[in-house]
Amino acid sequence: MITLGDKQFEKYLSATDVQHAVNGVAVRIGDDFKDKNPVFLVVLNGAFFFAADLIKRFTYPCELSFIKVASYEGLHSSGDISTVMGAEPSLKGRHVIVVEDIVDSGNTIEAIIEILNQEQVASYAIASLFYKPEAYLKSFPLDYVGMEIEDRFIVGYGLDYNGLGRNLKDIYILKAKQMTNLVLFGPPGAGKGTQAALIKDRYELVHISTGDVFRYNMKNNTELGQAAKAYMDRGDLVPDSLTIDMLRAEVEKNPQAKGFIFDGFPRTEAQAAALDELLESMNSSVSGCVALEVDTEILVERLLERGKTSGRADDQDESKIRNRFDEYNEKTAVLKEYYRNQDKFHAVDGVGSIDEITARLTAVIDQL
Ligand code: AMP
Numbered sequence: 001m002i003t004l005g006d007k008q009f010e011k012y013l014s015a016t017d018v019q020h021a022v023n024g025v026a027v028r029i030g031d032d033f034k035d036k037n038p039v040f041l042v043v044l045n046g047a048f049f050f051a052a053d054l055i056k057r058f059t060y061p062c063e064l065s066f067i068k069v070a071s072y073e074g075l076h077s078s079g080d081i082s083t084v085m086g087a088e089p090s091l092k093g094r095h096v097i098v099v100e101d102i103v104d105s106g107n108t109i110e111a112i113i114e115i116l117n118q119e120q121v122a123s124y125a126i127a128s129l130f131y132k133p134e135a136y137l138k139s140f141p142l143d144y145v146g147m148e149i150e151d152r153f154i155v156g157y158g159l160d161y162n163g164l165g166r167n168l169k170d171i172y173i174l175k176a177k178q179m180t181n182l183v184l185f186g187p188p189g190a191g192k193g194t195q196a197a198l199i200k201d202r203y204e205l206v207h208i209s210t211g212d213v214f215r216y217n218m219k220n221n222t223e224l225g226q227a228a229k230a231y232m233d234r235g236d237l238v239p240d241s242l243t244i245d246m247l248r249a250e251v252e253k254n255p256q257a258k259g260f261i262f263d264g265f266p267r268t269e270a271q272a273a274a275l276d277e278l279l280e281s282m283n284s285s286v287s288g289c290v291a292l293e294v295d296t297e298i299l300v301e302r303l304l305e306r307g308k309t310s311g312r313a314d315d316q317d318e319s320k321i322r323n324r325f326d327e328y329n330e331k332t333a334v335l336k337e338y339y340r341n342q343d344k345f346h347a348v349d350g351v352g353s354i355d356e357i358t359a360r361l362t363a364v365i366d367q368l
Contacts, residue, residue: 009174011171026058038096040058065089094122132148154172156168193209207263224246286342289344348364
């Protein structure tokens with residue numbers, strides 16, 4: 001990943017891919033124009049790398065001219081084209097090959113074609129290294145296209161973002177908006193589920209509670225539910241392999257998510273490492289681990305109270321509740337260090353009214 005000004009970009013195409021595309025265009029133009037003494041009309045500034053590589057590969061008589069028009073401001077095509085520098089000498093009666101770095105809306109090409117018509121050229125052809133079919137609004141045919149790309153903002157090999165990035169040999173793409181991935185952390189009964197339900201709406205996140213997913217599977221007597229039941233009933237953690245596979249499947253069900261609230265996951269170091277790996281494969285990461293801190297004795301009371309109505313076997317028996325705390329202290333509490341080491345750990349006082357705690361959490365999340 002690279003940073004240009006205020007934006008982050010990630011690798012999209014290698015220099016080799018680019019050279020391959022240039023070669024393809026060069027071969028086709030060579031075949032078509034070898035005996036026409038064409039004028040390559042290079043559209044500045046972005047096409048200068050492409051033009052240099054392309055024209056070196058055209059081994060027949062030709063001439064070279066430059067034109068400069070302006071359309072891009074920052075990331076968006078403004079649509080208004082102005083000629084900053086016209087072609088010299090006259091193109092009248094010549095076979096002109098317009099050399100463009102990229103065609104997206106087609107506004108620039110349209111303006112250039114108008115100029116060529118005014119100049120009364122004998123013929124013109126358009127050669128563009130990149131073409132965004134989804135963004136193209138015109139109907140002029142593009143004669144030579146190096147590569148079609150999706151409608152995303154790219155830099156490198158002559159193309160810039162606010163003047164930067166032209167010198168990159170590879171092509172980079174504007175990084176998609178970062179996801180917000182929250183690990184909602186804390187011992188059983190800390191209020192993770194209650195708070196997650198409120199926070200997910202506020203930040204438009206997908207809430208994954210591993211406990212809920214296991215309970216759903218138990219209720220529906222699925223294979224996963226059967227495998228998890230004995231552990232859950234005792235208040236033990238379900239083995240990592242089962243839990244990690246299940247979590248991965250839940251994440252993959254939501255490919256469009258703006259982010260996730262992980263509630264009750266990770267609960268072991270192996271799960272934390274698996275989560276990092278999974279998010280990395282999606283070009284993302286944990287944004288922060290927010291921990292609800294509540295004194296153990298208050299938690300035991302809360303869970304016994306909840307057990308009266310929740311129907312959860314693991315909430316109704318104090319020894320099972322204590323076992324869940326033992327599991328938490330032995331296997332899960334170490335994750336504070338895991339996230340502290342990544343500078344991602346944030347403790348929040350989990351005692352107070354629901355609204356008070358939500359306000360404390362959102363104050364932290366807004367800073368992530
Ligand atoms: P919870 O609803 O988060 O309190 O979870 C209830 C029970 O589900 C736990 O006591 C475990 O048996 C199981 N469980 C939930 N999440 C995990 C996890 N990340 N790893 C292992 N077991 C889990």
